[in-house]
Amino acid sequence: MAKKNNINILICGVGGQGILLASEILSEVLMKVGYDVKKSEIHGMAQRGGSVESHIRAGKKVYSPLIKKGEADFILSFESIEGLRYLEYLSPKGKLIRNTQKIIPLTVTIGNAEYPKNPEKIAKQNDIDTISINAAEIARQLGSDKVVNIILLGVLAKFLDIDKKIWDDILLNWMKAKKLSQKITKINSSAFEKGFNS
Amino acid sequence: MKKLLSGNEAVARGIYEAGVKFASAYPGTPSTEILENVVQYKKDVYCEWAPNEKVALEAVIGASMGGVRAISVMKHVGLNVAADPLFSMAYIGSNGGIVIITADEPSMHSSQNEQDNRHYARAAKIPCIEPSDSQEAKDFIIAAFEISEKFDTPVLFRMTTRICHSKSIVELGKKKEVPSKGFTKNFQKYVVLPANARKLHLKVEERLKKLEKYGYNCLLNKLEINDSKIGIITNGIAYQYAKEVFPDASILKLGLTFPIPKKLISEFAKKVKTLYVIEELEPFFEEQIKAMGIKIIGKDKLPITFEFNTNIVEENLLNRKSYREIEVKNLPPRPPALCPGCPHRAPFYTLHKLDVNVTGDIGCYTLGGLPPLSAIHTCVCMGASIGCGYGIEKAMEQNPTGKVVAVIGDSTFVHSGITELINVIYNKGISTICIMDNSITAMTGHQEHPGTGKTLMGEQTHKLDLIELVKACGVKKENLRPVNAFDLKEIMTVFKEELAKSEPSVIITQGPCIFIEPKNKKWKLFEIDSEKCKACSICLQIGCPAISKSDDNKAVIDPIFCLGCTVCVQVCPFDSIIEIKR
Structure with missing residues (x-):
C-alpha cells in the first residue's frame, strides 16, 4: 500500500472481546510502518457487554480520529452481526471481515428483539464484499477462547501490505510487556498465524 | 521520543513534564485515565483519589497556596460539585500554578447531561484552554501552568471525550523542575471576606483584559492563512473535522477559548469572505463574535446537540452526502448490561x-x-x-x-x-x-x-x-x-x-x-440440564448475559461468560441448573 493513501479500519464487536487490545496492536504496527496514526473509541458504559467500535486511521497526515462514512477500507467485525451496524462506513471497495461467532444480546434473550437469521445474506443484499471466518472455533482448537482477537488481526494482516515481520515484532513486544507465559505466548503466535494463513 | 497516546495519557505526561507536585481527582468518564496514568510518575507527582470533586479541588487549592503546581481532574458534572471552591479560587488566584481539568461529554456516552463547561470559565472569569489532539493535550497543560502563574489565576482546561479517548502521536519532552514557593500569610489574597473580595473582583476584571490581549499573539491560538474565500473559527476536536471538510480554508484555531481574542478575530474576519464558526455544543464563540457585529454561519446550520464528526460538518455546511446510505433494519439493540457474576x-x-x-x-x-x-x-x-x-x-x-x-x-x-x-x-x-x-x-x-x-x-x-x-x-x-x-x-x-x-x-x-477478585480465583461453572429444563424462561428474567435461549426455547449457559454466581440456580423452579467442572 502506497504511503500517500489513508488506511481506515473500523473494528467492532461486543465489550469484553478484546477489541481495544486489537486496535492497540494494529495502531502500533501502523505507526512502526511510519504512518501518522489516530484511533478513537469510547470507554466506560460501552464496555459492559454493549456494542463497541474502534476507529483506526493511518496516512501521511490524519486529522479526524473518526472514519468518515463511505471511507473505511475494512470493517473487522468480532461478532456475527455487529459489522452490519456500520456498513455505511465501508468504501465502495471496502471489505467486511466477519467472525461468525454469535453473542446473543439481552434484548433478544428477553424477547424484545430478534437476532438476524442470515447475516451473510444481509451483507450480500447490500453488495458488501464479505469474508467470514469462525474465529471462535479456531480459538477453541488452539486451547484458549481469548485469542479470537489475535486470529482476526491475522486475517486483517493478510490484506494489508505490511511486512509481516513488523506484525511479529509488535506482537512479541506486547506479549513480553504483558509477561505472558511461554504457553500463552505460543497460543497467541499460532492464533495470528492461523488468521494470516486462513 | 514519539509515542501513541490518548489525550488522557498525554495530559498525564504533561502534568509530569510541567513539574506538578500535587494531583487530586474523583474518577469520572471520560477523565478517569488521567490520574491512572499520572500514578506512573508517583516519584515526582503525588496523586490521590479524593472522596469527591469538591474535596479534590479544595486540596488542590491548598497545595497551590502551599507553593507547588497542583491540578484537579474531573468530568464535566464533577465541576458542578466543585463549583463552590472554583468561584472563590477565581478571586484568590494562584501561588503555585493551579489547573482544573474538566472532561466534557458531548453525546453523553456515559453521562447524564452534556453541559458545555466553557460557560464555567466565563462565569468564574478564568481562562479556558482547549487542546485539539494528544500532542496539544500535553503541551497545553504545560502552557496552562505558565499562564496560571503569570496571570495569578486558576486555569480551566477543557477536554472532550473524543480528545480524552482518541490516540495520536506525541513527541515527549523533558520534565521541568519547579521549586516550591511555600506558603506565606496573605490576608488580602487568601481570605475572601467581603472587604477583600471587593478588591479581588476588581483585579479579576483587570486580569481578564490582560488575558484577552495575551490571546492576540499567544501560541495557543493558531492562525492558518490559506484561501480567503472561506474562513473558519474553531476549537478542540471540531478543528480536525473542519480540516477534513475544508482542506483549503483559512482557519483560526482557538486554544485559549476564554477570554476570546477579539482583536485577532476581527482581523481574521476581515481577511475572509465567508466565516464559519465550527464548535461542538453551545454557541459559545458564536454569541460573543456576533455581539462584536461580525457576520458568521454557525448554529443556524450546525447542531447544538451531540458530538460532531466529519460527516455532520460536511452535510450541514456543504449540503453534501458522500456515502451510500444503507439501513439494515431490525438489528437487535445491544445496550450495556450488568456483567455475569455482578453482585447487583x-x-x-x-x-x-x-x-x-x-x-x-x-x-x-x-x-x-x-x-x-x-x-x-x-x-x-x-x-x-x-x-x-x-x-x-x-x-x-x-x-x-x-x-x-x-x-x-x-x-x-x-x-x-x-x-x-x-x-x-x-x-x-x-x-x-x-x-x-x-x-x-x-x-x-x-x-x-x-x-x-x-x-x-x-x-x-x-x-x-x-x-x-x-x-x-x-x-x-x-x-x-x-x-x-x-x-x-x-x-x-x-x-x-x-x-x-x-x-x-x-x-x-x-x-x-x-x-x-484475585486473578487466580476458581470460578464455578454451571450448565442447564436440558432434560430437566421446562423452558419456563424464569432464569432469563435475571438479565444475565451468560444465559440465552436455544432453538427449543430452553435456556442455555455460555461457559465463556458464566462465573458461577448461582443467582440463576436460585430462581430455577425445576433444579435444572447444575454445577459442572470448569
Whole structure:
C-alpha cells in the first residue's frame, strides 16, 4: 500500500472481546510502518457487554480520529452481526471481515428483539464484499477462547501490505510487556498465524 | 521520543513534564485515565483519589497556596460539585500554578447531561484552554501552568471525550523542575471576606483584559492563512473535522477559548469572505463574535446537540452526502448490561419482584434500570438516590411505608450520600436505603476509594467502615442489615422486614465486583440440564448475559461468560441448573 493513501479500519464487536487490545496492536504496527496514526473509541458504559467500535486511521497526515462514512477500507467485525451496524462506513471497495461467532444480546434473550437469521445474506443484499471466518472455533482448537482477537488481526494482516515481520515484532513486544507465559505466548503466535494463513 | 497516546495519557505526561507536585481527582468518564496514568510518575507527582470533586479541588487549592503546581481532574458534572471552591479560587488566584481539568461529554456516552463547561470559565472569569489532539493535550497543560502563574489565576482546561479517548502521536519532552514557593500569610489574597473580595473582583476584571490581549499573539491560538474565500473559527476536536471538510480554508484555531481574542478575530474576519464558526455544543464563540457585529454561519446550520464528526460538518455546511446510505433494519439493540457474576443482580431481581419504587444513583447499578430487571425509577446525580427517595416519601406522607427504596453504591455513598443519610435521620424520615457495596468504584474502571483501604498510589490506608459510619449517622443497630449480595432468599427476607418498618433502615448488600477478585480465583461453572429444563424462561428474567435461549426455547449457559454466581440456580423452579467442572 502506497504511503500517500489513508488506511481506515473500523473494528467492532461486543465489550469484553478484546477489541481495544486489537486496535492497540494494529495502531502500533501502523505507526512502526511510519504512518501518522489516530484511533478513537469510547470507554466506560460501552464496555459492559454493549456494542463497541474502534476507529483506526493511518496516512501521511490524519486529522479526524473518526472514519468518515463511505471511507473505511475494512470493517473487522468480532461478532456475527455487529459489522452490519456500520456498513455505511465501508468504501465502495471496502471489505467486511466477519467472525461468525454469535453473542446473543439481552434484548433478544428477553424477547424484545430478534437476532438476524442470515447475516451473510444481509451483507450480500447490500453488495458488501464479505469474508467470514469462525474465529471462535479456531480459538477453541488452539486451547484458549481469548485469542479470537489475535486470529482476526491475522486475517486483517493478510490484506494489508505490511511486512509481516513488523506484525511479529509488535506482537512479541506486547506479549513480553504483558509477561505472558511461554504457553500463552505460543497460543497467541499460532492464533495470528492461523488468521494470516486462513 | 514519539509515542501513541490518548489525550488522557498525554495530559498525564504533561502534568509530569510541567513539574506538578500535587494531583487530586474523583474518577469520572471520560477523565478517569488521567490520574491512572499520572500514578506512573508517583516519584515526582503525588496523586490521590479524593472522596469527591469538591474535596479534590479544595486540596488542590491548598497545595497551590502551599507553593507547588497542583491540578484537579474531573468530568464535566464533577465541576458542578466543585463549583463552590472554583468561584472563590477565581478571586484568590494562584501561588503555585493551579489547573482544573474538566472532561466534557458531548453525546453523553456515559453521562447524564452534556453541559458545555466553557460557560464555567466565563462565569468564574478564568481562562479556558482547549487542546485539539494528544500532542496539544500535553503541551497545553504545560502552557496552562505558565499562564496560571503569570496571570495569578486558576486555569480551566477543557477536554472532550473524543480528545480524552482518541490516540495520536506525541513527541515527549523533558520534565521541568519547579521549586516550591511555600506558603506565606496573605490576608488580602487568601481570605475572601467581603472587604477583600471587593478588591479581588476588581483585579479579576483587570486580569481578564490582560488575558484577552495575551490571546492576540499567544501560541495557543493558531492562525492558518490559506484561501480567503472561506474562513473558519474553531476549537478542540471540531478543528480536525473542519480540516477534513475544508482542506483549503483559512482557519483560526482557538486554544485559549476564554477570554476570546477579539482583536485577532476581527482581523481574521476581515481577511475572509465567508466565516464559519465550527464548535461542538453551545454557541459559545458564536454569541460573543456576533455581539462584536461580525457576520458568521454557525448554529443556524450546525447542531447544538451531540458530538460532531466529519460527516455532520460536511452535510450541514456543504449540503453534501458522500456515502451510500444503507439501513439494515431490525438489528437487535445491544445496550450495556450488568456483567455475569455482578453482585447487583440479586438485589435488583428482588426489588423487581417486590415492585417498589426505586430511586437510583450514578454507577454500574444504573444498568439495573434496563429490562428485564427494570428496577431503577429515578436517577438524578451523584448521591441523589437517598434525597429523592426521602422527598418522594415526604410527598406521599399518608402511607409511605414499604413503597420506596433508595439504592446507592459504596463509592457514591462516600462521594455524596453521607449528608443525605444524615438529613433522613435529622428530619425524621423513614427511608429504606440499600448501599450496594461492591468494594470499588466500578463503572469508571475499578478505582480505590476510602472504603477500600487502599490509595491510588497503591498504599494501605485506613479502611472506612461503612457499618460504623451508618450507625454514627443515627441508624438503629436493628435497622442496619448487612446481607450477602448473592443470597436471594436472605435479601428478600431483609428487604421485606425493613420495608415494613416506619424507621429509617440501611441494608448493605455485600459482594465484590468480579473485576477485583484475585486473578487466580476458581470460578464455578454451571450448565442447564436440558432434560430437566421446562423452558419456563424464569432464569432469563435475571438479565444475565451468560444465559440465552436455544432453538427449543430452553435456556442455555455460555461457559465463556458464566462465573458461577448461582443467582440463576436460585430462581430455577425445576433444579435444572447444575454445577459442572470448569
